[in-house]
Amino acid sequence: MSDVKMVNLTIEGRAVSVPEGTSLLEAAKVAGVLIPHYCYHPGLPVAGVCRMCLVEVEKMPKLAPSCATAVGEGQVVHVHSEAALEARKGVLEFLLINHPLDCPICDQSGECELQDYTFQEGPAESRYHEPKRFNPVEDFGGDVLFVTNRCILCTRCVRFMDDVHHEPVLAVSERGDRAVIARASDADLTQPWAANVVDLCPVGALVSKDFLNKARAWELDRTASICSGCSQGCNTIVETRDNVVVRQKPRSNDAVNKFYLCDEGRLDYRWMNRADRIQAPSIRLHDVLSPVDWDIAVAEAVKLLKGKRAYVVASPKLSNEALFLLRQLIDASKGEGVFRCATGPEAPLPGVPDLALRADRAPNVTGAELLGFTRRDNDLLGGLRDGDVLVLAEDDLGGVDAAAVRKAGAIIVVGTVMPIGLPTPAVVLPIANVAEEEGTFTNLRGRVQRFLQAKAAPGHARPSWYALGDLNGALGIKGEYFLPGAVFADLAAQVAPFAGLSYDRLGLMGAPVAHATDEHKVAGAHVEAV
Amino acid sequence: MGYPHKSHPRETPVLSKHFGDAEARTLDGWKARGGYKALQQALGMEPTAIQQVVKDSGLRGRGGAGFPTGLKWSFMKLGDGKPHYLCCNADESEPGTFKDREIMRWTPHALIEGCAIGAYAIGAETAYIYVRGEFTEPISVMEAALAEARAAGIIGKNAMGSGKNIDIWLHKGAGAYICGEETALMNSLEGKRGNPRIKPPFPAVSGLFGMPTTINNVETLTAVPHILNNGAEWYKAMCLSNPKSTGSKLFSVCGNVAKPGNYEVVMGFSFKEFLYDLCGGPLPGRKFKALIPGGSSVPTITIEEAESVVMDYEGFLAVGTMLGSGGVIIFDDAQSMPRQLARIARFYAHESCAQCTQCREGTAWMTKILERIVAGQGTFEDLDTIFDLAEQMTGKTICVLSDSCGAPVVSGIKKFRGEFEALIKGRRSSTVAMSAGAGAR
Numbered sequence: 001m002s003d004v005k006m007v008n009l010t011i012e013g014r015a016v017s018v019p020e021g022t023s024l025l026e027a028a029k030v031a032g033v034l035i036p037h038y039c040y041h042p043g044l045p046v047a048g049v050c051r052m053c054l055v056e057v058e059k060m061p062k063l064a065p066s067c068a069t070a071v072g073e074g075q076v077v078h079v080h081s082e083a084a085l086e087a088r089k090g091v092l093e094f095l096l097i098n099h100p101l102d103c104p105i106c107d108q109s110g111e112c113e114l115q116d117y118t119f120q121e122g123p124a125e126s127r128y129h130e131p132k133r134f135n136p137v138e139d140f141g142g143d144v145l146f147v148t149n150r151c152i153l154c155t156r157c158v159r160f161m162d163d164v165h166h167e168p169v170l171a172v173s174e175r176g177d178r179a180v181i182a183r184a185s186d187a188d189l190t191q192p193w194a195a196n197v198v199d200l201c202p203v204g205a206l207v208s209k210d211f212l213n214k215a216r217a218w219e220l221d222r223t224a225s226i227c228s229g230c231s232q233g234c235n236t237i238v239e240t241r242d243n244v245v246v247r248q249k250p251r252s253n254d255a256v257n258k259f260y261l262c263d264e265g266r267l268d269y270r271w272m273n274r275a276d277r278i279q280a281p282s283i284r285l286h287d288v289l290s291p292v293d294w295d296i297a298v299a300e301a302v303k304l305l306k307g308k309r310a311y312v313v314a315s316p317k318l319s320n321e322a323l324f325l326l327r328q329l330i331d332a333s334k335g336e337g338v339f340r341c342a343t344g345p346e347a348p349l350p351g352v353p354d355l356a357l358r359a360d361r362a363p364n365v366t367g368a369e370l371l372g373f374t375r376r377d378n379d380l381l382g383g384l385r386d387g388d389v390l391v392l393a394e395d396d397l398g399g400v401d402a403a404a405v406r407k408a409g410a411i412i413v414v415g416t417v418m419p420i421g422l423p424t425p426a427v428v429l430p431i432a433n434v435a436e437e438e439g440t441f442t443n444l445r446g447r448v449q450r451f452l453q454a455k456a457a458p459g460h461a462r463p464s465w466y467a468l469g470d471l472n473g474a475l476g477i478k479g480e481y482f483l484p485g486a487v488f489a490d491l492a493a494q495v496a497p498f499a500g501l502s503y504d505r506l507g508l509m510g511a512p513v514a515h516a517t518d519e520h521k522v523a524g525a526h527v528e529a530v
Numbered sequence: 531m532g533y534p535h536k537s538h539p540r541e542t543p544v545l546s547k548h549f550g551d552a553e554a555r556t557l558d559g560w561k562a563r564g565g566y567k568a569l570q571q572a573l574g575m576e577p578t579a580i581q582q583v584v585k586d587s588g589l590r591g592r593g594g595a596g597f598p599t600g601l602k603w604s605f606m607k608l609g610d611g612k613p614h615y616l617c618c619n620a621d622e623s624e625p626g627t628f629k630d631r632e633i634m635r636w637t638p639h640a641l642i643e644g645c646a647i648g649a650y651a652i653g654a655e656t657a658y659i660y661v662r663g664e665f666t667e668p669i670s671v672m673e674a675a676l677a678e679a680r681a682a683g684i685i686g687k688n689a690m691g692s693g694k695n696i697d698i699w700l701h702k703g704a705g706a707y708i709c710g711e712e713t714a715l716m717n718s719l720e721g722k723r724g725n726p727r728i729k730p731p732f733p734a735v736s737g738l739f740g741m742p743t744t745i746n747n748v749e750t751l752t753a754v755p756h757i758l759n760n761g762a763e764w765y766k767a768m769c770l771s772n773p774k775s776t777g778s779k780l781f782s783v784c785g786n787v788a789k790p791g792n793y794e795v796v797m798g799f800s801f802k803e804f805l806y807d808l809c810g811g812p813l814p815g816r817k818f819k820a821l822i823p824g825g826s827s828v829p830t831i832t833i834e835e836a837e838s839v840v841m842d843y844e845g846f847l848a849v850g851t852m853l854g855s856g857g858v859i860i861f862d863d864a865q866s867m868p869r870q871l872a873r874i875a876r877f878y879a880h881e882s883c884a885q886c887t888q889c890r891e892g893t894a895w896m897t898k899i900l901e902r903i904v905a906g907q908g909t910f911e912d913l914d915t916i917f918d919l920a921e922q923m924t925g926k927t928i929c930v931l932s933d934s935c936g937a938p939v940v941s942g943i944k945k946f947r948g949e950f951e952a953l954i955k956g957r958r959s960s961t962v963a964m965s966a967g968a969g970a971r
Contacts, residue, residue: 048728049885051926062925068728090922094891127915130898153884172723172884175706177894179884 009075024066024077025053033079036088036117038095038202039154040067043259043352045163050154052091052117056081063087085121092122098133098177099203100149108204110217114152135180141188143195143209143263148180151205157181157197164260164351167191181205192347192357195263199249208247210267215241223454224251224508226441228317228434229265230344230358231365233443235508236261238269238435238454245272245435245454253509256447260349262357271433272455277416278430279459287424294429294460294470301427302474304410308389310335311408313380314373315394316362319439320448321487322431322464323364323371324495325472325479326393330372332477336383337373340395341365358444363434367442370497370513384408392419394431394464414467429471430461437463438484440506442513448501449510533636535791538808542768544778545752546794549636555671557678560639566684568755572647573692577608580651584754586762588769588776593619593710593747594825594855596843599754605734606652606742614654615743617719618645618751620661620668621703621710624825625877626857629780629792630748634661634668637752638675644751646685646696647758652744655695660715663703672700707881711929712745713737714883725883726929747855749780770798775842779856783809786816786862801839805860816862820946824854826874827934829941830867850941867946868953871939872900878935889932892923896935908954913943 005020011031018027023046028035038050048068055066058076063084066077078084095114103109135148155172158181162168169189173182183189189197198208225238227248234257239247248269250261281297282289292300310333312326330337341362348356369375376382380397381404384390390408396419397405405411411425416433419425431437436457442448457463462470465487473479481487485503492498497513505511533550537543553559560566572580585600606614618641622630634641641659649657661669676698679685689696701719703709709718713727716738737743757765769776775797781804784790788810795804805811805818812818818833829851831839839845846853861870879893896919899912920936927933943950 046728047885048928049887051887054926065728087922087926090926091887094887094895094922097891097895127911128895130895130902152887153890175708175884176879176882177884177890179890 007071007073009071009073009077011077012079018071020071022071024055024057024064024069024071024075027071028055028066028077028079035066035079036113036121037067038113038152039156041156041159041200041259043164044156044159044200047155047159050091050152052088054084054087054091055079056084088117088121089123092118093126093128095152096122096126097128097130098149099152100132102150106147106150106204107207107211107213108150108201108217112204113202133177139209140183140206142190143267144189144198145207145209145212146181147205147207150203151181152203153179153181154202155181156200156202157206160197160200161189161191161194164349165191165193165196166350167194170197192264193260193262193349195266196250196260199259199261211247215239215246220246221454223435223452225435225451225454226363226449227261227265227268228363228441229262229268229361231360231363231444232257232356232358233363233441233447233449233510234261234265235449235510236265238272240435240455243455245269251508255509256443256449257355258352260352260355262347262349264347264357269435272435274417276418277458278413278418278428278461281430281460282428284424284426289424289428294462294467297427297429298471298474301412301429301471304412304426305329305333305389305475308387308409309333309385310391311381311384311388312337312373312391312393313395313397314339314368316341316360316365316368317434318364318368318394318464319434319437319451319484320364320367320371320442320491320498321439321484322393322468323368323373324487324491325465325468326391327371327373327495328472328477328479329391329468329475332472332475333389335388337371338376338380338383339365339368339373340375340377340380343377354445360444363441363443366444366446367440367448370442370446371495381405381407392425396420397422414464416461429467430457430459431464431467432457432461436461437465439463439465440488440503443510446497446513447510448498448506448513450503450506450508533632535789538793540803540808541794542778542796543794544756544768545633545637545640545749545780546792548640549632549792551636554637555639555675557639557675557682557684560637564759565639565755566643566690568758569643569646569684570690571758572650573690573694577651577653578604580647580758583762584651584757587757587765588762588774589750589753589757589765590775590843591747592749592753592779592856594624594827594852596853599746599750602734602744602746603648603652605732606654606744607734608653610742613656613739613741614652615738615741616645616649616652616654616657617712617715617738617743617745618648618657618659618748619710619712619715619745620659620665620748621715622662622665622748622855623703623707623710624827624855624857625874626782626784626822626859627825627855628782628784629856631662631665631668632792633748633752633780634665634672638668638672639679640752640755641672641748642675642679642685642698644754645698646689647754648744648746648751649696649698650694652742654744655697657696657698658719658738659698659700660709660719661700661702662710663705669700669702676700706883707877708883708929708931711931714929715745716743723883725885726931728928753777768796769842770796771840771842772798772844775844779841779853781841781856781858783858783860785821785858785860786813786818786865787811787860788813795841797842798845799841801841801845802837804841805836812862816864818860819863819865820861820867820942822851822857822859822938824852825857826859826877826938827930828852828854829937830871830945831941832945866904867942867949868900868904871942872897872904874938875900875935878931882931882935883929886927886932888923889927889935892919892932893935895919896923896939900939903950903953906953906956908950910951910954912954913947913950916940916943
């Protein structure tokens with residue numbers, strides 16, 4: 001910080017000191033003052049067009065747009081002075097004259113900045129008696145529906161597609177009050193990150209087709225989570241209504257995904273609501289699975305595992321905690337842990353360095369590697385020996401030659417859904433999925449990030465760390481945890497790269513593992529954005 | 531006044547001296563009339579010396595704002611290693627203004643010479659003339675003159691054998707009023723949508739292509755060769771009133787007047803004499819009622835106010851309006867002011883670039899209210915609403931287009947409130963021949 005010149009100023013009577021060049025709007029945030037704004041977004045170039053963020057700066061002749069005005073030494077800024085409030089009230093009245101005010105049927109209602117600021121400081125009624133402008137709704141392609149009449153022309157979507165996505169397919173067309181956001185001819189918003197315009201839109205003009213008419217914003221419960229769509233580890237908010245995930249949105253984290261989430265990730269949530277889940281633990285009796293109590297199922301698993309070598313096929317969608325407990329189980333039996341990861345084409349967001357939909361389509365590949373699991377994408381059961389106990393931890397062996405399975409002495413399934421086409425497993429232990437438990441993932445840059453529980457697990461399914469902890473405990477390995485943080489504490493104490501990390505201190509932003517970071521950075525260097 | 535009329539004896543034709551003289555359009559003809567001497571002289575001077583002469587002359591921007599030209603040039607940091615640009619604003623889109631058109635049409639080489647001197651004085655090797663696309667005749671004249679000047683080595687590499695490079699390019703606009711705003715003009719030149727930019731940074735710091743840029747009006751640049759030829763003192767002496775307003779100025783006169791056209795007078799000329807003597811007064815049987823003296827963006831004044839005005843920057847300010855671009859729009863007693871003002875507002879609503887909320891929505895809203903009043907559907911509250919809208923539209927946006935919509939309307943309502951009230955009370959003024967909304971949008 002020594003070479004950064006700090007500027008001191010007063011905003012709403014509060015003294016702040018911010019680096020030179022900071023905008024008044026950002027400086028006000030430091031002072032704890034939110035200056036209402038529409039077109040400004042920290043991830044986009046400044047446009048200064050909505051004129052909502054006008055503030056009064058002493059000794060300046062006119063009101064200043066706080067997004068486009070840099071701080072000056074000794075400035076005294078009034079955000080809520082009469083002149084500033086009057087100007088913003090004027091802007092709100094102008095924005096509403098052609099706005100349909102269809103809040104009762106608008107998806108944005110409840111999380112709409114036009115609604116919020118109008119309630120906060122807008123005019124109670126309009127003096128506008130002329131006919132409103134009308135334009136039809138337009139399908140922008142991809143997941144984006146454009147409800148033209150609600151648009152306030154803040155141009156965030158245009159700037160995102162131009163300056164962040166580098167796919168300039170949106171523009172302001174026409175002039176005056178005829179102006180509308182328009183697509184380039186034949187261009188759909190099907191680019192891999194295009195649906196971010198829905199989040200960026202401060203009003204209900206760009207809405208998600210997937211979420212259309214699904215829920216009101218105030219009915220949703222919001223939970224901090226991590227996208228499990230790829231190894232980038234974008235921070236998300238999982239939104240549920242009545243225990244059903246209805247939407248996944250990006251949660252900003254400067255170190256990982258800034259403000260964004262790719263379309264594939266944001267729409268990859270339906271599996272969290274799968275109805276065909278394993279509801280209860282069961283064991284095989286006369287070649288048929290019978291539901292039993294957890295204790296009985298665990299005892300049966302212990303009986304099978306005692307003295308046998310465990311061959312664990314773990315999913316890289318499991319948490320660090322679950323993988324750590326499996327690691328303990330493998331070590332105790334001198335067994336082997338393997339995993340595979342689905343892959344797909346990589347899709348970077350060009351305007352943000354080191355942000356992409358990654359080729360590895362699972363959130364914890366790095367965690368699995370750091371915990372000693374061997375990646376066997378093509379030969380998953382290659383290390384399976386005769387008589388091994390095959391533990392399928394959230395991998396259903398789909399697409400794997402079932403013949404190889406016959407080597408196994410027994411199969412124990414620890415998962416969310418039943419594998420199909422395998423010999424009947426001896427024990428089935430149902431676990432929660434990522435939306436139903438808490439834990440951590442390690443992304444491809446070695447950043448350990450927490451996700452929280454968004455909804456209840458079905459039936460008797462238990463969090464993976466809880467179920468595996470009980471199994472380990474029954475096997476005489478350390479187990480029987482009561483909190484995921486306790487599992488993580490043991491993980492941090494025993495696995496070198498995780499040393500020094502604390503579950504609490506990870507907070508909602510995460511922290512990088514020790515030592516491993518550089519190595520992983522090098523490994524992923526080829527995807528660094530220009 | 532020039533083509534097709536002769537200049538009035540009380541005019542001071544400096545820029546308009548050769549209007550109507552087809553020979554002045556050619557390079558040889560222009561040289562025979564003393565052309566390119568000033569450029570030759572300038573290329574032998576230090577750029578700062580040219581700036582000083584222009585500063586001493588008191589020349590101020592003729593596009594509307596009246597900013598001292600020499601001072602503007604001195605903002606360009608010479609020798610900073612960056613390419614500098616000169617933009618000549620020939621968009622002339624301000625309603626009621628048509629002086630630059632005549633300059634380009636009759637004396638293209640005068641503008642080329644002015645651009646070349648201006649470019650050299652600010653350390654630029656490239657000048658762009660951004661010309662209004664609808665000016666088809668001036669464009670072809672300018673293009674021919676540029677080709678001639680380039681072929682003769684007057685501009686281009688090693689201009690006039692001086693070893694200096696000065697390229698001048700003509701760029702046609704595509705029909706947007708807002709592209710006459712200097713930052714929108716630069717965006718348009720760069721191939722972007724013609725939206726005004728936020729200032730700061732000012733063009734002298736970061737302008738065209740992010741480089742230091744100066745934007746000058748056609749009339750401003752055309753005056754520069756005369757200043758170099760005759761000296762700053764000569765130019766400064768062309769002043770009948772306030773010493774801050776010097777030189778000759780072209781006024782475009784249109785509307786309900788006996789002799790519309792361009793008139794060139796010395797700063798400080800009596801507006802009353804200008805209107806009644808030079809322009810021939812009102813049409814037979816009519817009386818002047820109101821006028822907008824500086825292009826449609828400036829406040830409306832009554833004829834009584836106008837008669838007291840001396841024609842310079844300060845003189846017009848004294849009656850609450852502005853010299854602006856010098857486009858004098860005259861309304862006589864046969865005109866309905868509400869209808870005229872509604873038409874002006876409609877122009878701004880049509881031309882708003884749609885960036886700023888107040889302008890995009892405000893100009894359109896104001897137009898709708900005015901047209902409703904003209905149609906006999908107005909209320910007294912509407913007048914208050916218009917005042918309030920104008921207040922919201924003034925000083926709060928990136929450029930001054932929305933201010934420009936409010937200024938003539940608000941001043942017009944204040945000064946001709948009776949006409950508005952008559953319409954509102956349902957006694958439609960006998961002079962309103964048609965309802966509002968007539969004419970193509």
